[in-house]
Amino acid sequence: MPLEDQLLVERSKKGDREAFEHLVGIYEQKVYTIAYRLMGNHADAADLAQDAFIKIYQALPNFRGDSSFSTWIYHITVNVCRDELRKRQRRPTVSLDDNNGDGNNYTYEIRSTAPGPEEMLDRSETQVMIQQCLDSLNDDYRTILIMREIQELAYEEIAEILGCSLGTVKSRLSRARQALKEKISKQMEPLSPCKRLAK
Amino acid sequence: MRCQDVMELLSPYLDGALATEEREAVRLHVARCPKCSAELEELRACIGMLKELPLVAPPTGFRVGLMEKIDQLPSQQASSQDKNIFDHITGIAKSSWYRVVAVAAVMAMAVGLTSLWEKEGMQFSPLEQNPKGVVAVHEPQKATKESPVVKAQQPSQMGQQQSSEPQGAVNNKGSGVKQPEPQQGHATVPAITEALKKQVEGYVPKPSTEMAVVSATLRLDVVDIEAALKSVGSIALSNGGTYLGSQDSGSIGIKVPRQSFERVIGALQKLGGVLSYLPTEKDVSAQHQTAKAELERLKTEQGVLQTKLTSESSQELERQLADLNQALLKQIDTMKQLEDRTNHCLINITLQ
Incomplete structure (x- = not known):
């Protein structure tokens, strides 16, 4: 410290x-x-x-x-x-x-998953989209993604905080990332073909 | 190793959380399997986007409100007995925060929405982002404590309705702390003016030297337009960029941070044969300098009006001050957009 x-x-x-x-x-x-x-x-x-x-x-x-x-x-x-x-x-x-x-x-x-006026004001298009995708995930997925990608916690720390095994952290994180990727792809699809991250 | 097995290992692979043997197996598989390789890159791009989300600044008044709550906490020993009081205070605060932030947002939107589109037709959101990547949320804190929310929307009527209960008070209401009586008569500067003034003072223009707006037009000869468009998307996103829209099936505009411009252009040129590349750079230093001078003029005028208001009561003066503050915010929005244009580059890519 x-x-x-x-x-x-x-x-x-x-x-x-x-x-x-x-x-x-x-x-x-x-x-x-x-x-x-x-x-x-x-x-x-x-x-x-x-x-x-x-x-x-x-x-x-x-x-x-x-x-x-x-x-x-x-x-x-x-x-x-x-x-x-x-x-x-x-x-x-x-x-x-x-x-x-x-x-x-x-x-x-x-x-609501829709951004309020304040959210619309202060975030760029991509950030709004990412946050919406995060919001639409289930709480477990969203939590583990934030712990790993934003808090940058190690697998061991996440396991300790969530009270689960390292294997659970690994598999849940993998599923959460996959779910997020699919959400982002879906969000991008109606806008432009090039916005698809995955078919 | 089968593709299905590899897919399940891509997430820990990206984190470097696989044992040496497994890691090597995944690496070798990905090197020769286009499907798994694409999956890995997409996953990497997603994670990158999440990691690049900026820090979000708490609303103005967050810390003051928090410390007031802490001051009102019972002593540590008595805290369990007084839990109901604590819940009560917290509950009241919860209902008020949303109204406060929402009103601030509506006010800000009313001012800034009309200037979202610039002449060339490209959209820039009025994003205030400091160099550390922190997004600020403005909130008329003064207005919430000293005037009802409804008054913040009707500046011309301020000073006439001050007997009503302040709805925006977050921390004092219900806590036994008496609200200060609103003052009547002259020298009452509208609360909205104070709130807006804070926003005006919180904005520091950038130096007007060497401000340039960079853009580029790129035409590429590619084998597979669909695949190339997808790659353009990945390049933009992985470099912190955004889409501005697709005009037709083979054309797209992207907006990328200025510092990523050369890197993005380099990556785009690798997607196919370069038919034409036309970068442009427009010096907007003079434009910024003029806007800054206008901002200073408005601020001076604001100071004069405020001085007058402290010595005489006049609804006309209050109205003028409210109008002036609106003009100041518009000017700040214009300047922020100009500054944003110098921080980002527009690239129009045509694929054929």
Whole structure:
């Protein structure tokens, strides 16, 4: 861990708010990017990146430095997002706030794969397409792709975080990449013959 | 080794995660099997595209909002008992973030959408990307804390409706922290002006020296047009480029980063016999210099109006300031597009 990070972590552990804010400043882009790539929209990314930092802040006294600080916080970020994705799998996600007539109000959420206006503004055509392809993958595939290609974690680290074997990491990653390739090819097909990556 | 076996090993092969013997077997197979070789390249291109996705900057106010949440956390010992309060605060924040970001985006789109198309008919998105590849998301943070969302869309009515409940407050609402009372009367600069001002101040024009727009037209004689078009696609994508569209079956426009231009041209020329190659370079330094001067003029005018507003209350002045800020944002968009054109090259390829 860089000396600067180490000092900031030590000061943060002692309740130094300024030091923690400094740490947030160093890591917020990476944490936000991971959340954004996993969730596919800015609204969720902002919420979950904040939730991740709050968890990091609360867990800091227990951080012993067994892994690097960056690995530790990215691990927490991925877990926060995975928890949210699991929650959404367990509940309906079809409409807005709704009164179903039985006196109970249920809050549902929409998870649209279409980019919102803010997404359209700040991303290039290819990036929009890649993010849409990522969004359309199942959560397991998307997560492992982000861990490997964006977080650049080793197979061993991914296995540890996901709690699975190296063989599972290898095969799941292979299937996820294949799935992504097919999605990208499909996205390109209607636009131009040359955009096909694979027939 | 059969193709099916090799396909399953391509992913770990790309990661260097195969044992020596397996790696060698895959390498030898790929070297003589066009199908598996193409599959490997496609997979490599996909991974490359994913790796090249830029970092995404959190919205303005992200850190401030986070630190406010942290300040409102109960002590570590009491945290489990007060979990409901924490959930409550988090829940409120969640519902507000989306509105805040959405309003900012709609405002920005209204300003920038009309200038998306340049004269030559090529499209450039108003992408703000700093040299580190970080995409910024702007959010009118000031407006969210001090004025209702609806006011941000109606600058001319600001100062008249300030008694309504601020809907955009993310962190204070529901947390027991009292909202500051909105001020009435003069010296109230519209919140939208503050938000837009932030965007104006956040933009730093590039130096106007040696700014050139590079493009090229390339005509190639190829054996298989379909296969060559596919290769053009792979070359563009693997060099961080994008497609601009296909005018007919044998023609395509691509946009690639300036630093990849020579490499891309070199790779394209290998696809077939070069019938013609016409690179062009247009110096836009003077154009940029003029745009920069106009930006400075607008900023000066903005300063004068703001000074006037602090000493006298006038809806007319507020309207003028709002119009001026819109003009400033348009000017910035124009400059960003010009700068983007110097960062990228357009290549039109015709295959026959």
